[in-house]
Amino acid sequence: MAGTGNAHLRPDGQALLRVEDLVVEFPLGRGKKVHAVSGISLDVLPGETLGLVGESGCGKSTTARAIMSLPRPTSGSVTFDGLCLTELGGEALRRTRTQLQMIFQDPISSLNPTRKVSDIVREGLTIWGRRGSGDSDDQVNSVLESVGLDPAVVGDRRPKQLSGGQCQRICIARALLLDPKVIICDEPVSALDVSVQAQILNLLQDMKERYGLTLVFIAHDLAVVKNVSDRVCVMYLGKICEVAPPDALYEAPYHPYTHALLVSIPQPDPRIPITGEALQGDLPSPVDPPSGCRFRTRCSRAQDRCVVEEPEIREVDTGRFVACHFPLEPGEVPVTWIPGPVTDGTG
Amino acid sequence: MADTPTPHSGMAGYKAPLLEVEGLKTYFRTNRGILKAVDGVSFTIDAGKTLGIVGESGSGKSVTVRSIMNLLPPAVTINAGGSVLHKGQSLRSLGKAQAKHFWGVEMAMVFQDPMTSLNPVMRIGRQISAGLRFHLGLSRREARQRSLELLDVVGVPEAERRLDEYPHQLSGGMRQRVTIAIALACQPGLLIADEPTTALDVTVQKQILDLLGHLQEEQGMGMILITHDLGVVAGRTEEVAVMYAGRIVEFADTQTLFADMRHPYTEALFESIPKIEHPSHTRLRAISGRPPDLVDSPGHCAFAARCRYAQPRCLEEAPQLRHSDDPGHSFACHFPVGTPEGEEALAVNIARGATSAGLLLGDYDAKVMG
Numbered sequence: 001m002a003g004t005g006n007a008h009l010r011p012d013g014q015a016l017l018r019v020e021d022l023v024v025e026f027p028l029g030r031g032k033k034v035h036a037v038s039g040i041s042l043d044v045l046p047g048e049t050l051g052l053v054g055e056s057g058c059g060k061s062t063t064a065r066a067i068m069s070l071p072r073p074t075s076g077s078v079t080f081d082g083l084c085l086t087e088l089g090g091e092a093l094r095r096t097r098t099q100l101q102m103i104f105q106d107p108i109s110s111l112n113p114t115r116k117v118s119d120i121v122r123e124g125l126t127i128w129g130r131r132g133s134g135d136s137d138d139q140v141n142s143v144l145e146s147v148g149l150d151p152a153v154v155g156d157r158r159p160k161q162l163s164g165g166q167c168q169r170i171c172i173a174r175a176l177l178l179d180p181k182v183i184i185c186d187e188p189v190s191a192l193d194v195s196v197q198a199q200i201l202n203l204l205q206d207m208k209e210r211y212g213l214t215l216v217f218i219a220h221d222l223a224v225v226k227n228v229s230d231r232v233c234v235m236y237l238g239k240i241c242e243v244a245p246p247d248a249l250y251e252a253p254y255h256p257y258t259h260a261l262l263v264s265i266p267q268p269d270p271r272i273p274i275t276g277e278a279l280q281g282d283l284p285s286p287v288d289p290p291s292g293c294r295f296r297t298r299c300s301r302a303q304d305r306c307v308v309e310e311p312e313i314r315e316v317d318t319g320r321f322v323a324c325h326f327p328l329e330p331g332e333v334p335v336t337w338i339p340g341p342v343t344d345g346t347g
Numbered sequence: 348m349a350d351t352p353t354p355h356s357g358m359a360g361y362k363a364p365l366l367e368v369e370g371l372k373t374y375f376r377t378n379r380g381i382l383k384a385v386d387g388v389s390f391t392i393d394a395g396k397t398l399g400i401v402g403e404s405g406s407g408k409s410v411t412v413r414s415i416m417n418l419l420p421p422a423v424t425i426n427a428g429g430s431v432l433h434k435g436q437s438l439r440s441l442g443k444a445q446a447k448h449f450w451g452v453e454m455a456m457v458f459q460d461p462m463t464s465l466n467p468v469m470r471i472g473r474q475i476s477a478g479l480r481f482h483l484g485l486s487r488r489e490a491r492q493r494s495l496e497l498l499d500v501v502g503v504p505e506a507e508r509r510l511d512e513y514p515h516q517l518s519g520g521m522r523q524r525v526t527i528a529i530a531l532a533c534q535p536g537l538l539i540a541d542e543p544t545t546a547l548d549v550t551v552q553k554q555i556l557d558l559l560g561h562l563q564e565e566q567g568m569g570m571i572l573i574t575h576d577l578g579v580v581a582g583r584t585e586e587v588a589v590m591y592a593g594r595i596v597e598f599a600d601t602q603t604l605f606a607d608m609r610h611p612y613t614e615a616l617f618e619s620i621p622k623i624e625h626p627s628h629t630r631l632r633a634i635s636g637r638p639p640d641l642v643d644s645p646g647h648c649a650f651a652a653r654c655r656y657a658q659p660r661c662l663e664e665a666p667q668l669r670h671s672d673d674p675g676h677s678f679a680c681h682f683p684v685g686t687p688e689g690e691e692a693l694a695v696n697i698a699r700g701a702t703s704a705g706l707l708l709g710d711y712d713a714k715v716m717g
Contacts, residue, residue, distance in 0.1 A: 055548040056519070163637060193403045194575060198619040198633035205628070220548055227621035227629060246627040264553040265623055266578030270601045274582045278553040281504070282518050 005312035006041045008243040008321035015043035015079075016214050017067070017100075017182055022076035024059070024066050028287065035286050036062040038238040039076070044182070044231075049208065049215040051229030051246065053222055053261070057283050059238040060218045064184045067216070068100060069093060081181065098128065101175035105187035107167035111159040117144075117170055118155040124178045139177065146210070147173045147203060165196035172203065176211060184216045189224060201228060222265055226250055234258050237286060237294040240313060243321040252330035254322040257295050259333070293325070301326045363435030364391040365569045366415070366454075366537055371429035373407075373414040381425070382642045384410040386593040388429075390586075394536065397563065397570040399584035399601070401577060401616070405638050407593040408573045412539045416456055417446075433537075452482050455530035459542035461522035465514040471498075471525055472510030478532045497528040501558060520551035524558070531562060537569040544579065556583055577617055581605055586675075589613045592639050592649035595668060599676040609671060609683040611654045635706060648681070656682045656692045657702035 006020065024037040037059040044050045052060045066073040069085055078085040083096055104110040111120055118140055125136050141151040147169040159167050168188060175183050185204065189197040201224065208215055219225050225232055226246045234242045234255065242255040253259045260279040281298050284290055293311050296302040305325050313323040373385040385407045392398050400408045413419050415431050415438070431438045433453065441449060458464040466474055475497060476490035485493060491510065498506035501524040514522055523543060530538060540559065544552035560583060563570055572584055580587050580601065587604045589597040589612065597610040608614050618632040636653040639645055648654070651661040658681065666679040682692035696702045 055550060165637075194577075194616060195403055195619050195634035198621075198631035199635070201621070202631055202633055205630075221621075222549065223621040223623045226623060226627050227625070227631065229627060250623060260550060262623070264549040266549075266552070266556075266576060266582055268577040268581045268605070268617065268620060268622065270581040270605050272582070274557075278557055279550040282520060 005314070005323070007313045007315055008240075009041055009043045010045065014045055016046040016081060017216070018043040018077075018079040019063070019067060020077050020079070022063060022066055022078070023074045024062050025074045032287055035238050035289055037066065037073070038289070040235070040238070040240055042233060042240075044214055044216060046181075046214055047208075047212060048230045049217055049228055051225035051232040052216065052218045052235060053220065053225045053232060054235035055261075055283060056220065057237070057286065058235040059286075060220075060235055061186050062238075063235075064102070064186050064216065064218055067184060068097065068102060098124070098178045099180050100182045100184065101178065101180040103168070103171050103175055103183060103185045103188045106191050107164055107171050108159055110171060111167055113159055115158065116155065117157050117159070117162070118151065120159070121170060121174045121177060124174065128178070143173045143177050144170075146176070146207070148199075149173070163196075164192050165199060168192060168196075168200050169203065172200075172207065176207060179211075180213070182214045182216065184218075186218045187220065188217075190219065190221065197224070204228065222250075222261060234261070237283060237289055239294050239323070241295065241323055243313070245319055248317075248320060252328075254316055254320060254327040254330075255295075255324050256299050256301055256326075256328060259328060260298075293323075363432065365394045365434060366392045367430075367432040367435075368411075368415065369430045369432070371411065371414060371431065372427035373410055373419065374425040374427045376423045376425065377642060380642045383427075383593050383644055384641060385414060386644075388588075388590070388593075388595055390588055390595070390598065392537065392569045392571065394569050395563070395567045396586065397572055397584045399580035399587040400571060400573045400590055401575060401580050401587060402590035403575065403616075403638055405641070406590040408590050409541055410593075411590070412456070412541055412571055412573060416450065416454065416539065418456075448482050451478050451530075451535070452533040453535055454537045454539065455533070455535040456539040456541065457523075457526050457530045457543045459545050461519060461526050461546070462514060464526055465522060467514055470511055470513060471517070475510075475525070475529050475532055478529060482533050493532070494528070497532060498525070500531070500562070501525075501528045502554070503528070519547055520554060523547060523551075523555055527555070527558065527562075531566075534566060535568065537571070538563070539571045539573075541573045542575070543572075545574070545576075552579075559583075577620060589616070592644065593641055594649070594679065596650065596680070597678040598668070599673075599678075603673060603676050607673075607676070607685065609676070609678040609685060609689075610680050611656045611682075611684055611689075612650045613678075614684050615653070615655075648679075651702075652704045653706065654704070655696060655702060655706070655708060656680075656684070656689055657696070657704040657706065658682060658692050659703045662703060 019040065019042040022037055022040045026034040026036060028034060040063055042050065054060055067078050073086060080096065080100065085093065085096060088096060121144060122136055122140050144151040149166065149169050154162065189200050192200060207213060217225065217228050229246050232244060232246045232249050233240055236257050242258050249258065250262065253262055263275065264278060279298055284297055290297050292308050293306040296306040311323045311325045313321050315321050316327060369389050371385055371388045375382040375384055388411050390398060402408050472491060472494050475494040479485045479490040479493050494510060495506050498509060503509050503521055503524050544555050547555065574580060584601050586600050588595045589610060591612050597613045608617065615634045619634055621631060634653055639649050647663055647665055648661045651657045660681050666681050668677050668679040670677045682689040697708055701707050
């Protein structure tokens with residue numbers, strides 16, 4: 001899976017956000033480094049929701065942060081609305097970045113516990129000096145109302161007096177206030193109960209329609225990603241495995257890793273037997289990733305070619321892109337999930 | 348129960364169930380008053396069977412099992428009533444000497460977060476062998492040998508090396524395997540797993556649940572599996588208890604529960620989860636509002652305020668858990684889903700656009716007002 005290549009990118013100029021060959025590495029000292037993201041390309045059209053899925057440690061969140069230049073990527077480019085964010089610096093970067101906002105996983109710890117809700121939401125306006133007299137109160141109140149909170153009730157409260165779902169609504173309100181074009185949601189519902197999760201997912205969908213937003217939605221829950229996305233990108237160990245429209249992807253995955261993820265989802269129906277072997281072993285260390293295809297150490301279809309040659313992303317069907325030398329046929333189930341006789345390459 | 352661990356195979360012909368919980372009530376003293384965290388919970392588990400407990404956070408799932416395990420802080424906990432019988436013997440009357448070799452031997456527990464349930468400054472090997480040496484009186488060498496076997500059983504590769512490592516050197520999935528190895532060390536008859544896979548990725552979750560199911564089959568162990576994930580419950584349990592506001596609101600064998608759910612809360616919980624077979628962008632039916640405050644709990648049905656079926660009766664009288672035609676299926680609702688009363692109640696509510704509790708229908712995103 002290593003998945004280099006840009007075959008899945010749409011023609012230049014169409015995308016609102018375009019990420020090319022993004023590399024993020026964290027130095028560990030003694031010449032070692034963590035290869036968190038190794039050459040990822042993505043693009044998001046205006047009004048589209050791009051879902052990023054993968055196990056923890058696959059680089060989803062690092063990608064999101066690198067898009068925001070938090071921190072700046074090691075190499076690669078991030079183009080937003082014709083501007084290259086990776087080349088901008090200082091004030092210009094700060095100004096452009098107001099149009100990209102983020103929502104984080106843990107809503108309670110991402111809000112300042114000592115401040116009032118209305119001040120937290122207003123902060124963006126304050127920083128940008130856009131608070132014209134009473135005008136800012138109106139803006140804050142209307143954005144709180146639009147996320148389903150009553151400003152008269154919650155405005156003077158502090159985050160710890162509110163539930164997780166309400167805090168996540170506040171984070172959404174705060175992100176919306178500066179009128180962004182893109183919102184990057186980093187696991188926005190993973191810390192919430194299922195009942196609240198549905199409320200927040202519906203709310204994000206409503207806000208997207210109402211404000212004409214473009215979303216990058218990161219989650220490890222495949223059902224959630226399928227629900228919100230227009231295009232899904234499956235990641236593994238800092239690389240892209242498969243890019244496809246959600247319905248087609250879930251119907252017939254091409255990449256063995258996508259298949260492994262899909263069979264691992266517990267189905268809320270006791271009549272469905274639990275089938276398929278679980279993926280064997282652990283995620284390899286991103287300090288010393290496997291050579292060739294990064295998924296080969298856990299892949300039942302791995303051949304010698306996977307050790308030496310990194311697969312490139314290619315289009316196997318309309319709109320279906322996969323980075324694998326031996327992709328699954330539609331409907332095919334890998335025979336067994338016990339790793340094949342592949343030598344443990346040096347990586 | 349004996350002081351020494353009894354292998355579970357000796358259960359044949361034994362009449363009393365493995366665990367019998369009857370009318371369990373656990374309250375907490377808080378600044379605001381008495382919080383009724385668990386308010387009359389009853390269930391039984393037989394050897395080799397798995398009971399799933401589902402519900403939102405705050406529904407009393409964890410307090411129920413911690414109460415059974417005697418793990419709650421005594422200073423603020425009130426054991427307000429009920430009995431817990433293990434093979435017919437009350438756990439509340441367990442003497443100190445008996446208790447010493449009961450917990451961990453007859454009953455063991457696996458917690459949600461493997462990082463915080465392991466000691467960060469103690470090597471893995473010592474953490475596993477501690478129980479073996481204390482309860483079974485094994486020598487240092489025997490305990491190490493047994494720990495090695497246990498790590499093999501739970502699928503930790505390179506077990507020999509892992510014994511001398513610390514928890515931070517292991518991945519999340521490996522750590523949870525270690526906590527399972529510790530829990531299984533003395534071959535308990537009953538394993539309580541409190542959200543064992545919530546902190547883990549789906550692929551690792553599958554590995555761990557497969558492992559637990561496999562070990563359970565092999566050792567004839569009873570299991571309580573607590574989760575908020577209906578998917579996990581569906582595939583891994585024989586019976587399910589759905590909890591809401593400290594009570595069981597529906598209890599059935601798993602097949603029946605999913606095929607024939609009766610309680611509106613179970614239905615709402617089921618409908619609120621995004622399903623993999625649904626097309627993308629399917630609108631989810633969220634449960635509006637929040638669970639009730641358990642300090643000042645309403646005298647009537649606790650779910651009424653969020654329920655699409657709510658009628659005036661639901662705001663007056665708390666429904667009791669009752670059996671349906673199927674003796675194994677019980678639920679606490681005046682207007683159960685899928686019955687003539689329930690359908691009529693829903694039709695009435697839809698016709699007037701709101702429930703008797705004032706919940707507007709047709710707007711499932713009803714605002715969560717402070």
